[in-house]
Amino acid sequence: MRKSLILAMSVMLVLSMSVFASAGYKIVNMPKNLGNPYFDACNAGAQEAAKELGDEVIYQAPSDADATKQIQMINALIAQKVNGIMVSANDPDALVPAGKKAIEAGIVVTSYDAAIGDGGRQLFALQADAEGIGRKQVQVMADLIGGAGEIAILSAASGMPNQTEWIKWMNEELKDPKYKDIKLVDTVYGDDDDTKSYQKMQGLMKSYPNLKGVISPTSVGIAAGARAIRDAGMGGKIMITGLGIPSQMREYVKDDTCKAFALWNPVDLGYLTTYMTHHLIAGTIKGLAGEKFTAGRLGEYTIGEKGVVLLGAPFVFTKENIDNFSF
Ligand code: RAM
Numbered sequence: 001m002r003k004s005l006i007l008a009m010s011v012m013l014v015l016s017m018s019v020f021a022s023a024g025y026k027i028v029n030m031p032k033n034l035g036n037p038y039f040d041a042c043n044a045g046a047q048e049a050a051k052e053l054g055d056e057v058i059y060q061a062p063s064d065a066d067a068t069k070q071i072q073m074i075n076a077l078i079a080q081k082v083n084g085i086m087v088s089a090n091d092p093d094a095l096v097p098a099g100k101k102a103i104e105a106g107i108v109v110t111s112y113d114a115a116i117g118d119g120g121r122q123l124f125a126l127q128a129d130a131e132g133i134g135r136k137q138v139q140v141m142a143d144l145i146g147g148a149g150e151i152a153i154l155s156a157a158s159g160m161p162n163q164t165e166w167i168k169w170m171n172e173e174l175k176d177p178k179y180k181d182i183k184l185v186d187t188v189y190g191d192d193d194d195t196k197s198y199q200k201m202q203g204l205m206k207s208y209p210n211l212k213g214v215i216s217p218t219s220v221g222i223a224a225g226a227r228a229i230r231d232a233g234m235g236g237k238i239m240i241t242g243l244g245i246p247s248q249m250r251e252y253v254k255d256d257t258c259k260a261f262a263l264w265n266p267v268d269l270g271y272l273t274t275y276m277t278h279h280l281i282a283g284t285i286k287g288l289a290g291e292k293f294t295a296g297r298l299g300e301y302t303i304g305e306k307g308v309v310l311l312g313a314p315f316v317f318t319k320e321n322i323d324n325f326s327f
Pocket of ligand 1: 038039162217218
């Protein structure tokens, strides 16, 4: 008697669990490319949020940071009728038509990290204020090289919206007369590919024998650049800073190849994006400026102008604090 009751109850439990699971939304997390530990950290946050929300987040992207391949993937997802797509765009304008088509098909399209242009996405989770990020990297570099010498920028790809925006602010900051002894000699692109970024760093060292420092606003570029500097025995002679993730940069920070770099928390960025996307699908927000929503452990957020939701302020990592971070 008691046994059959327990059995009936467990059957009911399993049934209700599967009903709950099928009530969840199907959301695709589409970074610029796969195989990038920065985006893996974003995805860890997305999975954490999905678990809390009862949604399913599928991690899908091209193997290289290519806009055309992202467009093909978005088109395929429209046919599959997923509920939401969260995109870090390789090209802001090229992705607008595909994003629009998905929205018209009833799919929620959001961006994080690098936004699809206006009309091609509903909301954008912005990691940190672009002006602050751009200017900060120049300020850190100036400190590292004692305010004088030749510097270069080692970026990802020239069409990527976040890279373009940060570099614009770096150039603005450099106009300040206090940097009159610093000369930006070149901006090169490693396409967020480790080997290509490493070779671009080697090329910079060859072309500019007096190079004092490199700013790399990409987690792929800064790690490859630091490795190239160390392999060339130039650690301490050429400074590198930019945006990186602690797990990839720890060894270079510890041996002084990279004394300081900045970033936001990518796990939190993926977590916020997933909550934001979920609320749009559920209809609890429409995506209008001024609307508020709660993003689990991160608390309350307000939608800003042009559908931008700001994660928070960036953080500078050094030898003193790098061991406090696991991502
Ligand atoms: C790379 C990507 C990403 C950028 C980070 C800092 O992984 O280019 O878009 O935000 O670096």
